[in-house]
Amino acid sequence: MTFADLGLSDELLRAIEDSGYTVPTPIQASAIPSILMMRDMIGVAQTGTGKTASFVLPMIDILAQGRSRARMPRSLILEPTRELAAQVAENFEKYGKYHKLSMALLIGGVSMSDQMAALEKGVDVLIATPGRLMDLFGRGKIMLNGCSLLVIDEADRMLDMGFIPDIEEICTKLPKQRQTLLFSATMPAPIKRLADKFLDNPKMVEVARPATANVNIKQWVVQVSASKKKDKLRELLGGEEVKTAIIFCNRKTTVRELNKALQRDRYRSSEIHGDMEQSQRIAELDRFKAGDVNILVASDVAARGLDIKGVSHVFNYDAPWHPDDYVHRIGRTGRAGATGVAYTFVTPDDAENIANIEKLTGQKIDRVAGAATAEPAADDDAQPPRESGRRPARKPAAKAEPVAKDERAAKPGRAAKSPARVPVAEPETAEASAVAVAKENPARTARPPRAAAAKPESSRPARAAAPARSDDGEDDGGWNGPLPDFLRATFS
Numbered sequence: 264m265t266f267a268d269l270g271l272s273d274e275l276l277r278a279i280e281d282s283g284y285t286v287p288t289p290i291q292a293s294a295i296p297s298i299l300m301m302r303d304m305i306g307v308a309q310t311g312t313g314k315t316a317s318f319v320l321p322m323i324d325i326l327a328q329g330r331s332r333a334r335m336p337r338s339l340i341l342e343p344t345r346e347l348a349a350q351v352a353e354n355f356e357k358y359g360k361y362h363k364l365s366m367a368l369l370i371g372g373v374s375m376s377d378q379m380a381a382l383e384k385g386v387d388v389l390i391a392t393p394g395r396l397m398d399l400f401g402r403g404k405i406m407l408n409g410c411s412l413l414v415i416d417e418a419d420r421m422l423d424m425g426f427i428p429d430i431e432e433i434c435t436k437l438p439k440q441r442q443t444l445l446f447s448a449t450m451p452a453p454i455k456r457l458a459d460k461f462l463d464n465p466k467m468v469e470v471a472r473p474a475t476a477n478v479n480i481k482q483w484v485v486q487v488s489a490s491k492k493k494d495k496l497r498e499l500l501g502g503e504e505v506k507t508a509i510i511f512c513n514r515k516t517t518v519r520e521l522n523k524a525l526q527r528d529r530y531r532s533s534e535i536h537g538d539m540e541q542s543q544r545i546a547e548l549d550r551f552k553a554g555d556v557n558i559l560v561a562s563d564v565a566a567r568g569l570d571i572k573g574v575s576h577v578f579n580y581d582a583p584w585h586p587d588d589y590v591h592r593i594g595r596t597g598r599a600g601a602t603g604v605a606y607t608f609v610t611p612d613d614a615e616n617i618a619n620i621e622k623l624t625g626q627k628i629d630r631v632a633g634a635a636t637a638e639p640a641a642d643d644d645a646q647p648p649r650e651s652g653r654r655p656a657r658k659p660a661a662k663a664e665p666v667a668k669d670e671r672a673a674k675p676g677r678a679a680k681s682p683a684r685v686p687v688a689e690p691e692t693a694e695a696s697a698v699a700v701a702k703e704n705p706a707r708t709a710r711p712p713r714a715a716a717a718k719p720e721s722s723r724p725a726r727a728a729a730p731a732r733s734d735d736g737e738d739d740g741g742w743n744g745p746l747p748d749f750l751r752a753t754f755s
Contacts, residue, residue, distance in 0.1 A: 269295045272324050274361035279320070282357055288313035289470040295321050298444065303465040305458055306446040309594060312470060318414050318444050319354045322388070325412065327362055331385035335409035336367070339437070340390045341430060343420040344564060345370040345541055346548070348390050351416070355388055364388060369395045372541025379404050393421070393429035400436065407436040418447035418454045419587055427453060434461045448594075449587050479597035480577075483606045484617060484628045492580060492608055493524060499578070499606060500530070500558075506575040507551070510560045511592050513581040521580060522560040532558035563588055571595065579607040582616045586623035606631075 266279050266287055287295070290308040297304050298321035308314050322338060331337055342348040348370050355366050367381040369391035378395075382405055389396075389410075399405045413434070421427060443462050447454055458465060487495045500508070512518045515536040522534040533547045533556040544564075551559045552571055563583075574596045583589045589607070596603025607628070609617050621627055 264292055266320075270299050271295070271320060272327065275320060275323055275358060278358045278361055281360075288317075290314055290468065291317040291320070293468045293470065294318065297466045297468070298322070298442075299324065301325075301442050303443045303462040304445070305450075305462065305465045305467050306444070307448070307450055307467070307469040308446070309448050309470075309590060314446055315351055315354050315416075316358070318416075318446065319351065319358055322412065322414070323355070323359045323362055323364065326364055326387045329387075331365055331387050332409060333385045334382050334404065335406050336382070336386045336389035337409060338388050338412040338414070339396075339407065339410050339433075340388065340414040340416060341396070341421070341433070342390065342392055343417050343424050343426060345372060345392060346544065346564065347417060348392055349545065351390050355390075366390065369399065370541065371395050375399070393426045393433065396433065397429055400433075407433070408438055410437050410441065412442045412444075413437060414444045414446070415457075416446050418445055418457065419449045419451060420591075422451065422453050423585065423587070427457060430457070431460075448590060479601065480593050480603045480605050482593065482628045483604070483631050485606050485608050485631045487608055487610065489610050489612075492610075493521070495608065496521075496578065496580065497528065503576060503604070505557070507554075507557045507571075507573055508559070508576040508578060509571075509574055509592075509595050510558065510578040510580050511583070512560065512562060513584060515562055517581065518560050518562050525558060525560070530558055531556045532560060534560045535564065536562040537564050563592070572598070573601075574598070575603060577603065577605040579605070582607055582609050582613040583620070584616065586616075586620045589620045590624065 264287060265285060266276055269287060269292065271279075290306060290312045294304060294306055294317040298318060306314060306317065308317075318340075326337060329337060340348075340351055342351060348368060352366060352368050355364070359366075364387040365381075365385065366388040367378060367386040367390070369378055369389065371392065371394060375395075379399070382389075382399075389405075396405070400407070415421070415430060421430060443465075445454075445458055445462060445465070485495060485499075496510070499505075510521065512521060515538050518534050518536045522532050525532040533550055535544050535547050539547075547556075547559070548571075550556050560580075577593050577596045579589070579592060583592060593603075593605035596605060607617070607620075617628070
């Protein structure tokens, strides 16, 4: 099947050919004819399947007839993020270059006066985020009663971001007689209810099971302790043939810190997150697309819908909190039939997250062979040296060695913290007596041994050997009178 078989206009086919495409993807082949027939539609497809073009292409031909009026857009496309909205706008410019269609982009971080000026001229296609659209609608700067075609893109992401009430409100402002298209990578119950409420006998187009990860992506789980994440990332970046990579973090602070660390290590990296101005985000994305940097550290603001060609690797530096986000994150690689690799770092605290991901995707993700699954124990082992290093400063070394060990064994909290110390305690009778005292009065467990240990004659020389306890110089044995002459004698 070719694009010509789908019923598209000659002008549109020429633009598609100029873009280098010849064969439609499954979602395009299934969706385009139905949209051209003016049917409502629900499209369920994973990322990287050509979903955007599946509604942009037929919209161009549908809107080719008719003219726009001031402040009354003829069609509306709702996107959850600025980046997705800008990407859809790029698609309209690319495929609509042989059509005379006007377009406006309503997103935050851009001058509102310029946007209102574009609306005043009249637009055929309005691409907007819900927040900015509701703002302008509330100001009376836009009317939606002339909108005959509505596209709700990335509906599951809209749900995650809390936009569903806004979308419902927007739908009530539109004409009841309209064509509505809803696209989502997954179909949770709230999205199903939204579709039932606002779509009229929609055709369901599903090219993959919901939340199924792309088969062109080789997925790995890397079990690692939180403290070893950076080291493991450097190891993978150095050992893999990483051409371009996106590294996802759950927090904006982690994005900034990790990018700085990579730059210190001479990696060509950049960052993108929600605290950046829109112009900065676009600039960094352009640098990444142009190859000026080959590693992009990102929060989930970049996880959905960004079509960046040639991404060879995706690293989930933090395991995603929501299973759906996993599908969208790794979908940045393995696009348009290419292959990709996705690594997800999993700490002991992430066990539930990765289990939910595997449950959603219906597949067991392979574990990296030789990954240090016991690394968390290494962190625990790092604690005893710090304790033992401070102990001479806290208590005199004069105590008989067995007594000191029994004291340590008698403290359950410390024994649990460093299990390696427990077998050292000797003899068993001393341990038993210490435990008995601990049960009777745990707060004073260590007092009696201290008092007993202070009496032997060996205590004073041992105290002199503990320099951490001496603040005023050498121990003179307690003498505070005149120094005798025989002590002043020197031997040559």
